[in-house]
Amino acid sequence: MITRASPTSDSIAGPAGLPFLGSTLSFLAAPREFAERLHNRYGPVSRVRYFGKDVVFLLGADANEAVLLDRHQSFSSSGGWAYIGEFFRGGLMLRDFGDHREHRRLLQDSFRQPALRRYAVLMSSTVANDLEGWREKADGGAYWAVRQLMMRTALTTLLGMAEERGAALGRHFMRTLEATYGLLPRFVPGSARQRGIESRRWLEVQVGELVDIKRMSPGDDLLSQLIGKANAVDSSLTREMIVDHIIFLMMAAHDTTTSTLTAAIASLIDHPEWQDEVRAELATVDLAEPTLEQLAALPITEAVLNEAMRLHAPLGSIPRFTVKPVPVSGVVVPAGRHVIVSPDFVHRSPEHWPNPELFQPQRFLCSKTVAERHRFAWVPFGGGAHKCLGYHFAYLQAKILLAHLLRKWRLAGGSASPRRWIDLPMPRPHDGLPLRIERI
Numbered sequence: 001m002i003t004r005a006s007p008t009s010d011s012i013a014g015p016a017g018l019p020f021l022g023s024t025l026s027f028l029a030a031p032r033e034f035a036e037r038l039h040n041r042y043g044p045v046s047r048v049r050y051f052g053k054d055v056v057f058l059l060g061a062d063a064n065e066a067v068l069l070d071r072h073q074s075f076s077s078s079g080g081w082a083y084i085g086e087f088f089r090g091g092l093m094l095r096d097f098g099d100h101r102e103h104r105r106l107l108q109d110s111f112r113q114p115a116l117r118r119y120a121v122l123m124s125s126t127v128a129n130d131l132e133g134w135r136e137k138a139d140g141g142a143y144w145a146v147r148q149l150m151m152r153t154a155l156t157t158l159l160g161m162a163e164e165r166g167a168a169l170g171r172h173f174m175r176t177l178e179a180t181y182g183l184l185p186r187f188v189p190g191s192a193r194q195r196g197i198e199s200r201r202w203l204e205v206q207v208g209e210l211v212d213i214k215r216m217s218p219g220d221d222l223l224s225q226l227i228g229k230a231n232a233v234d235s236s237l238t239r240e241m242i243v244d245h246i247i248f249l250m251m252a253a254h255d256t257t258t259s260t261l262t263a264a265i266a267s268l269i270d271h272p273e274w275q276d277e278v279r280a281e282l283a284t285v286d287l288a289e290p291t292l293e294q295l296a297a298l299p300i301t302e303a304v305l306n307e308a309m310r311l312h313a314p315l316g317s318i319p320r321f322t323v324k325p326v327p328v329s330g331v332v333v334p335a336g337r338h339v340i341v342s343p344d345f346v347h348r349s350p351e352h353w354p355n356p357e358l359f360q361p362q363r364f365l366c367s368k369t370v371a372e373r374h375r376f377a378w379v380p381f382g383g384g385a386h387k388c389l390g391y392h393f394a395y396l397q398a399k400i401l402l403a404h405l406l407r408k409w410r411l412a413g414g415s416a417s418p419r420r421w422i423d424l425p426m427p428r429p430h431d432g433l434p435l436r437i438e439r440i
Contacts, residue, residue, distance in 0.1 A: 012056060012331060014038070014047035022049020031316055031423050035059055035345040044329040056339045058328050060346060064376035066328045067320055067341045068383035073097050077386050079321025080338065084180040087196050090241060091248025092389060104389060106237050107245060110225040111390055113292060118220040119157045120290045120396050126156045127404045128287065134405075134437065141432025142413075143262045146401070147254075150261070153397060154253045158246065159210060160221030169206060173250050175199040181425050200247070207243045222249070252390060256314035257397050259426040260380075263308035264398065265405075266433055267359050269413040274361060278304055279406040287404060295399050303361035305398050309380035311359065312427035316344035318382060343379045344423070352377035409437040 015038075017023040027034045027050065035057060038046045044060045058067055067075050078085065078094045085094055095103055109115065130149045137145040151173070155166035179196020186193040211227060218224035223246055230237040268275040281300045322337045333339060348356040352374055353363065364370060381388040388394070405411070413435050420430035 012045060012047040012333070013042050014057075015041075017049050020049075020052050022052070024050050028424060032342070032344040032348065035342045039345065045331040045333070050338075053338055056333050056337050058333070058339055058341050060329065060349070061352060061374040061377040063329055064341050064343070064346060064379055064383065065374075066326075067339065068318070068376065068379065068386070070384055072324075072326065074322055074324050074326035075320035075339065076323050077320060079323070080319030082321070086186070087176050087179055087200050088244075088248045088251060090244025091252075092245070093248065093252075093386065100385060102236075103241070103245070104385075106229060106235070106241075107226070107389060109229060110222050111393055115222070115225050116392060116396060117292055119222070119393065120292065120295065120400065122157045122160075122220060123153055123397060123400045124287055124290050124404070126153050127401050131404055131408065138435035138437055140434070141429075142265050142435040143258070143428045143432045145435070146261050146265070147258045149401065150254045150258045150397065154250050156221070158222045158249055158253060159207075160214070160219040160223065161210075169203070172199040172202050172206075173247075173254070176203065176247070177251050177255060203247055204243055207246050208239065211239055211242055222246075249390070252388070253393065253397070255426055256388075257394050259312065259314045259428060260305060260309055260394070261398050261401060262428060262433055263312040264305050264402065265411060265435070266413070266419060266429060267304065267308050267311075268406075269411050269433075269435070270419075271359055274300075274304055274359075275406065275411060278402065282399075282403040282406055285399075285403045287407065290400060290403070295396060298399060299365060300361070301399055301402060302395065303364040305395070306364045306378070306380075307359055307361040310347045310353070310363075310378060312421065313343040313347055313380050314426055315380070315382070316423055316427065317342050346377055346379070349377070408439060410440055412436040412438060 015023055018025070023034070027048070038048070038057050039059045044058065044063050046057050046059075048055050048057060058064075073096075076096050077100070078096050081093050088094060092100060092103060092107070127149065130152055134145060137148070151170045152166075154173075155161045155170060159166065159169070161169065175192075176196045176199045179192045179199070182192030182196070184191040184193065186197055188194065210223065214221075214224050214227050215231075218227060223242070226237065226242050226245065229235055230239070230242060268278065278301050281298055284297065285294045318341050320339050320341070322333055322335050322339060324335050326333050346352065350356050376383060381391040381394075413433060419433075422428050422430055
């Protein structure tokens with residue numbers, strides 16, 4: 001039974017958990033199963049202790065809509081993501097309300113069709129060059145091979161840098177990203193967070209110098225697009241802002257797409273009939289110069305990617321912080337509370353997905369079924385004002401890699417019964433997904 005709260009009280013029900021840690025260990029061990037237990041016992045709104053803090057879980061499609069749409073500007077994204085702020089400050093996810101809206105406006109031209117057309121050619125060239133050595137890399141795990149490739153693609157597409165010049169940048173980006181997973185505080189010598197701070201400082205210098213170079217010699221990359229925007233007479237986009245946005249976008253363009261592509265590859269291995277259908281559809285793509293029209297006309301491929309993201313949402317939990325009292329699912333959540341919505345929970349809810357544990361891309365191929373589904377029952381890119389600005393960019397990356405991969409090879413792997421996944425910080429197979437590739 002849920003205890004109703006008033007705007008001045010904090011009597012939301014939930015488990016007591018361990019001293020200080022509360023339910024931290026249960027959540028980290030299996031976040032989706034933990035959310036399911038909360039919902040079964042307490043309903044859509046519950047309170048848990050997490051690393052010494054009270055966190056309110058808001059579960060279900062209606063809760064997703066209330067939080068992500070945020071009609072009354074009650075939920076702060078920067079407050080929710082504060083724990084990564086020292087590594088990715090200034091990024092869109094670390095901005096709120098009017099400030100976020102202004103910076104999204106400054107960035108959006110870099111994700112419109114004219115820019116995406118140029119990125120698609122850059123992506124395809126990078127993928128083609130990398131796949132030459134994939135037979136050896138894939139033996140060690142498709143996840144790691146995809147992760148390296150997505151970093152190279154990000155360096156080429158976002159910064160216009162070849163691998164040999166971008167290797168050091170790639171390493172420091174990875175250290176900065178990995179620091180967000182660190183549990184030890186930054187003042188502990190040698191901790192991941194301390195190393196991440198050092199890498200963030202290094203990146204600020206290097207990306208800043210790259211901005212100065214690109215002002216004199218622009219290219220087709222995203223950084224050049226931002227610099228062109230900054231050079232406009234009425235632009236408020238400063239050099240420091242460009243550096244902040246690029247460091248954040250490198251993270252956003254890399255880790256989430258790695259997770260999605262790995263989940264898609266695992267699904268295509270386990271369901272070869274879908275692999276054959278995707279391969280046939282992707283035969284229409286010109287790998288030398290892929291067009292947006294070709295990449296948009298791939299309903300089966302997109303359905304496979306969508307179903308992979310349903311089963312393994314890149315961001316299984318999305319945090320926010322309340323800046324005012326706000327009613328959600330019949331309970332008033334007070335101001336000053338950390339809250340979490342769970343795409344993972346709703347993506348496997350039988351309320352919205354028949355046989356939710358099964359891989360069934362056809363869920364996304366019937367327009368009537370899609371139209372009847374709650375629009376916040378599938379939220380791999382978030383929603384509302386903070387919906388991922390680069391989701392079209394992410395689809396381009398994924399479709400182009402699959403086009404190259406499946407055109408050359410048939411994918412096979414180890415036993416799929418069942419695969420073990422690590423859910424945090426983003427989903428990946430426990431064994432890295434060893435991959436056997438057979439030339440067609």
